[in-house]
Amino acid sequence: MASASGGILNKKGKKSDRPKPRTIRMMVIPEPASNTRFVLRSANPELVAIRGQGNVRMICGNCGHPLAEKVKVVQLQSVVLYCHNCGAYNETLA
Ligand SMILES: [Zn+2]
Numbered sequence: 001m002a003s004a005s006g007g008i009l010n011k012k013g014k015k016s017d018r019p020k021p022r023t024i025r026m027m028v029i030p031e032p033a034s035n036t037r038f039v040l041r042s043a044n045p046e047l048v049a050i051r052g053q054g055n056v057r058m059i060c061g062n063c064g065h066p067l068a069e070k071v072k073v074v075q076l077q078s079v080v081l082y083c084h085n086c087g088a089y090n091e092t093l094a
Contacts, residue, residue: 021055021070022056023057023058024057024073024093025059025064026059026060026061026067026092026093027061027091028060028088028089028090029089029091031089032080037078037079039080040080040081041082042082042084048068048069049068050076052068052075053070053072054071054073054075055070056068056070056071056072056073057069057070057071058071058076060081060085060086060090062083062090063083063085063086063088065083065086067083067090078092079092
């Protein structure tokens with residue numbers, strides 16, 4: 001019987017130099033008046049609004065729906081993220 005499982009090494013036990021992923025729950029804010037804040041909405045409700053190169057995942061402060069993946073906190077300061085799941089506006093904690 002031939003084995004088809006050669007070549008794939010288990011990464012377990014190896015040290016990673018990547019920063020540990022963190023999940024941040026955002027703060028729900030009232031809907032901002034137009035043109036006062038930059039509101040980021042995902043074009044596709046199934047996808048996060050923003051994806052970057054960082055290690056932080058941001059979730060809706062109301063329902064826990066993921067709104068941003070692999071971002072850096074500094075990237076999202078003063079940005080408002082709209083949650084398609086529950087309609088909340090979320091702000092990063094300064
Ligand atoms: Zn939500």
